[in-house]
Amino acid sequence: MTNAASQTTSSFAALARLLRYARGYRRQILAATTCSIINKLFDIAPEILIGVAIDVVVNQETSFVASLGFDSAQSQILALGALTFFVWAGESLFEYLFQILWRNLAQRLQADLRQDAYEHVQRLDMSFFESRSSGQLVATMNDDVNQLERFLDGGANAMIQVVVTVIAVGAVFFILSPLVALLAFTPIPLIIWGAFYFQRKAGPLYADVREKVGDLSNRLANNLGGIATIKSFTAEEREAERLRNSSEAYVTANRQAIRVSSAFIPVIRMAILAGFLATFTVGGMMALEGTLNVGAYGVLVFLTQRLLWPLTGLATVVDLFERAMASTRRILDLLAEPVKVTDTASDTLPHPVSGAVAFNNVSFHYPNGTAGVDGISLAIPAGHTLALVGTTGSGKSTLIKLLMRFYDPQQGNITIDDIGISTISLKSLRQAIGLVSQDVYLFEGSIRDNIAYGRPEAGLDDIIAAARQAEAWGFIEQLPDGLDTPVGERGVRLSGGQRQRLSLARALLTDPAILILDEATSAVDNETEAAIQRSLRHIRHNRTVIVIAHRLSTIVDADAIAVIDDGQVRELGSHTELLAKNGPYAAQWRVQTGQSECPTPA
Structure with a gap:
């Protein structure tokens, strides 16, 4: 199968997938389609009435209308006038209805698609976000959804009405004159072939356009998020040039797609002219010879343009359709992304949660082959503090991600209070854990909103108490x-220090049985570090605390310290015990306290 044929198949496959997704909207789709059909039937009726009027003027008492019981030509004209009024009124009514139905359907469907996509993305494991840019995801949930909305606003109705026009006008033609009908319909296969030919050409181009939109969105998001870094390195001109390159790539991709789609109308216009001239000349000769009623000739001439000219709209329809299907594929592919960390369990942790944590022969490696953990077993009694130390990439943060079920281990299991975390709901698990990470994320809003993020219903006294505990008040x-x-x-x-204290207050407000500090003091000033240490001395009572730290001075009071290296536990014990062992921990302690020189890198 050629790439072009594959693209056509892919577009209609995307349409079929969209219809399956929209099965809950079948009534709305059926109602909108019915109104579109009725509107188009009313739309072509005036041309037929004009031909009938010509027949009345020419043949008067022997006209077609006279056979319906209208004796005089005047009464026939009045009857046609009344019928014309109702036809125009009906066309206007059903145009209003299909506009309302299609547009409301477009709004409802795009809103649901965006919501479903966002909710699905929230359920995906962290490896998905580590392999996708936020700009691409925003482009899919915003630009792509809007592209589909634009197609439903006008393109779907246009496609339906083109089909109705061909069928209805074709039926009238074959009733009045099969020969003229054959001549008028001759260009239609060429027009349809041209539409799909241009669709196949434009399909890959519009898919490329959507990719370039995502790249551009990602560039903008990254630059705006890193504006302080850009300014500090006076990289404004360089970043402006990079954005210009991304923007020009989008313009170039669009230009190629526009060049292909714009060539459609001039080519099809000539095919329409051939059909119109055939009807005009052959039908005229037949009318002069008396083999074709003059009124019927008028109907054929008027309907020829009504039949063929809307087919030029296939260019716009195909353009909208191809853009929409390229977007639809991206949206539905996102919705089809598998959820690896499933939340099917309904059980919850029994209250109160003691907070005893155990890693039992846990192994995990990231999909990209980077380091993870190998056969780690650790037991943290309830109310105890465990510190994890080790070099960057040794596996410390991986253990936290596994405990939070951002990932599931490939071997072994993790328990809280002797209950496997995979057997309880994610909500129950994560409500028992408070996470304070090095990279603090605060949401736009007030300090109150951010502290109360985990407990929106919290009262003022509780918020202030949490702020005091975190030394933030x-x-x-x-x-x-x-x-x-x-x-x-x-x-x-x-x-940075203020943000870190708010992050700690946010975690403490939920009163978690397990508190995790993932290098929470590594990027703060000495005053903030001292404040957090004072806070920890108060809040770790009757609470399990897991601390990841590079500064060993911050974890000397921990009940146990685990030295992690290359995904395995190399040492385990208290600060005093590890110093006595004179192993890797003791060596690192001497380096940090200035008792020995840092070894020279090889």
Whole structure:
């Protein structure tokens, strides 16, 4: 199968997938389609009435209308006038109805598609987000959905009405004159072939256009998110040039698609002219010879344009259709992305949660082949603090991701209070865990909104108590608007230390049985680190705490310290015990405390 034929098949396959997705809208689709059909039947009726009127003027008492019981020519004209009024009124009514139905369907379907896509994306595991850019995802859930909406707004109705026109007008032609009908319909195969030929040519081009839109969206999102870095390195001109290149790539892709689609109308116009001239000349000769009624000739001439000219709209329809199907494929492919971490369990952790955590021979490796963990077994008694230390990429954060079920282990299992985490719902699991990471994400809104993010219903006293626990209340009450102070996008109006304390307060407000600090103090100032350490001394009582840290001075009070290297536990014990072993931990401690020189890299 050629690429062009494959593209055509792919487009109609995408349409079939869309119809399966929209099966809940069958009544609306049927109603909208019915109104489109009736509107088009009313639309072609005036041309027929004009031919009938000509027949009345020429033949008067022997006309077709006279045979219906209207004796005088005047009464026949009046009857045709009344019928014309109802035809135009009916056309207007059903045009209003199909516009309302199609547009409402487009709005409802695009809203549901975007919502379903977003909810599905939220269920995907973290490996999906690590392999996809946020710009591409935003383009799919926004631009692609809007492209489908534009097709449903006008393109679907146009496709239906073209088919109705060909069938209805064709029936009238063959009733009045099979010979003229044959001549008038001769260009139609060429027009249809041309439409699909251009569709096959344009299909891959529009798929490329959609990819370029995603690239452009991703470039904009990355640059706006990293504006401080761009400014600090005076890279404005370089980034503007990179954006210009992405924008020009989009323009070039669109230009190629436009060049192909724009060639359709001039080619098809000549095919239409051939059909019209055939009807005009052959039908005229037949009317002069008396083998064709003059009124019927008028109907044929008027209907020829009504038959053929709308086919030029196939260019626009095919353009809309191909763009929409390229977008539909991306949307439905996103919806078809498999959810690897399933949330089918309905059981919950029994309350109160003690917080005993156990990793039992757990192994996991990332799909791209990067490091993970190999056969790790760790037991953390309820209310104890475990510190994880090791080099970057040793597997520390992987253990946290597995505990949070961002991924599922490929071997072994993890339990909380002796209950396998895969047997409980994700909501129950994650409500028992509070995560404070190095990379703090604050949502645009107020300080109050961000602290209460995990418990939106929390009262003022609880929010303030959590802020005090996190040593955040001191700076909050000094702000002009206090808890109502806007944090800005991603918290840009606050310092790094302030953002980190709000992140800790957000976690503490949910009162989790298990608190995870993933290098939460590695990127903050000494004052913030000291504040968080003071806070931890108070909040770790009757709570299981797991700390990932590079600064060993912050975890000397931990009940147990696990040294992770190359995905395995190399050492395990308290700070004092590990120093006594004089192993990797002791060596790193001496380096950080200045008791020995850092080894020279090989």
